Amino acid sequence: MNKQEQLIMNFRDLFDKMIWLNKYKMEDSLKGYKPSEVHCIESIGKIVDANVTKLAKSLYMTRGAISKLSKKLIEKGLIETYQKPDNKKEIYFRLTDQGKVIYNIHEELHKEFQERDRVVFEQINEEQFDSMLRFVEKYSKHLDAEIKKQGIAIN
Amino acid sequence: MNKQEQLIMNFRDLFDKMIWLNKYKMEDSLKGYKPSEVHCIESIGKIVDANVTKLAKSLYMTRGAISKLSKKLIEKGLIETYQKPDNKKEIYFRLTDQGKVIYNIHEELHKEFQERDRVVFEQINEEQFDSMLRFVEKYSKHLDAEIKKQGIAIN
DNA sequence: AAATATTTGTTTCCCCGTCAACAAAATATA
DNA sequence: TATATTTTGTTGACGGGGAAACAAATATTT
Secondary structure (H helix, E strand, C coil): CCHHHHHHHHHHHHHHHHHHHHHHHHHHHCCCCCHHHHHHHHHHHHCCCEEHHHHHHHHCCCHHHHHHHHHHHHHCCCEEEEEECCEEEEEEEEECHHHHHHHHHHHHHHHHHHHHHHHHHHCCCHHHHHHHHHHHHHHHHHHHHHHHHHCCCCC | CCHHHHHHHHHHHHHHHHHHHHHHHHHHHCCCCCHHHHHHHHHHHHCCCEEHHHHHHHHCCCHHHHHHHHHHHHHCCCEEEEEECCEEEEEEEEECHHHHHHHHHHHHHHHHHHHHHHHHHHCCCHHHHHHHHHHHHHHHHHHHHHHHHHCCCCC
16 A cells, blocks of 8 residues: 555544544534534535535535525524525525524534644644645645546536 | 644545545446445455444444445345354454455556546655654544543444 | 343434425526 | 526435444353
8 A cells, every 4th residue: 555545544534533523522512403504504604695505515415405404404593594686596594693602612612622632733843734734735626626627516 | 713723624625525526436437336335345355354343433334334234235245244163243244256346446446546646646755745644643543542531432 | 150241233213415306597598 | 589508496205324222142240
């Protein structure tokens, strides 16, 4: 197994592990809210004029899934819809006050995770940090190009 | 947003993207086989004396899920079970010849993905490579310790 | 050796996300 | 302007995976 393969595989494993571990804390702090719901709330809080299509792209899910998820979030009073005067088709979402509470708890939790893992990051220097950031950025752009090349559409 | 957060988030996004993109090639080359099935075959091919419990840990899934998945793979004739003379409880899996075919196709596909992304890795030097590998390893160990600390069990 | 606890695998019920078909609105084309 | 195409969101059928209860085998304790 070469280094490239090793690195990708180890990273995949690391992330599986991280997601799995963080899920527990999440479920503890945000009882009654599913990870997917929280994740969706996070995106709605961050994306301007978030709609079903944008959320689907951002969360790598289908529009159908987001459609149902958002409906549930509306029922729970966490988000609400709004439209623009010159477009009767697109429906946007924004957080309600209650939704913002969840959003903030999630942010806090994120900070907690960061704190938990800080020791790992303290062991690398600025140089390495930037190097990794650049690497990820390049990789991401490379994949964007590949996706474009393949002509894959969402759904 | 600080660098640590940035790095994690970008990595997460990168992997989401990668998984999503690779899924298409997978479904093309391995028609009739679901990603989870292929992933499971991969693990059975790599883990010695793989059983439901080991696979669940390796794939970060529940034993129930693996139990069903393995049953399906048996029905399809991709894997078979075996036991050890002194243990009537544990049931191990191994690939059949047909399963090995899938395994190998998957491996080939992996190489194809590597080839596709090689350009990105060519842009970093040995030093950076090793630095990242060490980082992932440390991070992984750190999470192992955290998991242990939390006393989380697999189902 | 007997009783208790743990490990292993299975099954049922349920929820979540995908797929595919669909309607409505917006955009492009004739 | 009228028609065709694309975009956007929704719905229902379906399948995959989790939670929990369970039986059987093994390990541990008494």
